[in-house]
Amino acid sequence: MSQFADNSVCTLFGIEYPVISGGMVWASGAKLAAAVSNAGGLGLIGAGSMKPDLLDAQIKKCTVLTDKPFGVNIPLAGKYSESHIEICIKNGVKIVFTAAGSPKKYTAKLKEHGIIVAHVVPSAMLARKVEDAGCDAVVAEGTEAGGHNGREGLTSFVLWPSVADTVNIPFIAAGGVCDGRSMAAAFVLGAKGVQIGTRFAATRESTAHQNYKDAVVAADTGSARIYNIAHMPIRSLSNEYVEEFIKMERSGASIEKLMEFRGKMRTKTGVFEGDNKEGELVAGQVSGLIKDIPSVDDFISLLITDFMRSYQCI
């Protein structure tokens, strides 16, 4: 396919389509990442929910499942982030996306090992810092995204053009993208690629529990709620746990009380174990636009066809 021959994101990563699967806790293992890469996109293994040994095994597995480029997403706030970085280097991973921390922390080290580095941000001010830190690309994610979110609360529609105006490195749009028209709109706003989360979490190859995938399909656009907004915002599908969290938060509960209530394994309980009542079903507002659980291959084919139709002037 030649329609993305001049696309800077495709050139940077050596991929066919400028479509990246987000690093989603408990959903994006080697199986999903390899499927995305085999379909012409860039699959990311999400290290956020993996202990070092598991990440090591998943990288090795992904290398078996695909000979196309793939990458690893590493949230720098995680307690294993340093080990994750070492494991990527040791295994010869070619692409690393970092998030939730300073882009200065590991970029130079990764680049010394010939690794292409992208970093995820919620504002143009931080996008500038990503470029200054020597990263090769920046992912700008709006507040509609699932999971952890910037405190700025900037929506994709305002964030993206501000980032496009600020940096010269390729900019990848995240937060709210789930189909061809939203990908086309992101390109109109200056993106050269898209990172898609929730839509990939609800594909057949995602390791999320079937109950989670069903909850995404059943959701409407108002289902994905944001909470913990004063500290580190999280967006998940409404359930008893989330509504109770919001109630506590709005009545002035301390961060200690809130974190105690949340506990340590809420997201695993929700996304991986399928407890839709008490678990944390991290997902974006786009859940309301997602109506099926396709294979990655079918989804990416449809995505590119619809994108080309929406964005005929490429």
Next chain:
Amino acid sequence: MSQFADNSVCTLFGIEYPVISGGMVWASGAKLAAAVSNAGGLGLIGAGSMKPDLLDAQIKKCTVLTDKPFGVNIPLAGKYSESHIEICIKNGVKIVFTAAGSPKKYTAKLKEHGIIVAHVVPSAMLARKVEDAGCDAVVAEGTEAGGHNGREGLTSFVLWPSVADTVNIPFIAAGGVCDGRSMAAAFVLGAKGVQIGTRFAATRESTAHQNYKDAVVAADTGSARIYNIAHMPIRSLSNEYVEEFIKMERSGASIEKLMEFRGKMRTKTGVFEGDNKEGELVAGQVSGLIKDIPSVDDFISLLITDFMRSYQCI
């Protein structure tokens, strides 16, 4: 100009460009509305901050200032809304946008008088109700917008395609639109027209105070904060008042305490009287993308030129 010859919003309102100025308290009087209409868009007089006599005078003034179509925006939650409706009918106003209330309340009555009716909503579910109520068009406004906002917190990027998928009447996109590329992206997501607020509030013809306009120009994308989120969210530029409101809200203050702190004339104090410290400077996240205070005519010319460049396939 023929580029919008088949556009349903242009046809409905009898205008040249599918560009509408929002009904903004203290900013959108006859002068701004007439300037927008004279430039080929649809100007709205914002009744929200007007007592009945003032609205009556402003409508009469607008009729003198333009022979093009213009309209009136009426928030139905306001205490004068019934009088506002009567004044529109009495003055032969041809177009009314209603908001913040049920679209069933006045639509039939307005249509009996031959008035074209649009209604503003924050979700697809409510957009459906607007269509069912017999309105001629629906405005879908995302949470990035300035002023009063839906409690759903839906961003424009997710809201708009969900509305496009739900209704058959023309859908007008609002919240985050400020230039040609954002207008083009809205069209990619299914909009047939755009309603622009903050960008018009910071034009020469707006009746907002110069201090307010300067504050919009000085803002970055993180400046416009949302608060009163549990009750009736409001988005305004950060200042001492807004930060104190958020602090109170997050420590669990009651709605009564919050409304007492806000008082009755905060928005007039900010937008109209120019007190940037204690006033409520209602504005959208797009404030961070606005860098000048043009005339309406210059802005609309540039908007349409940039739109055509971004959206070459129209």
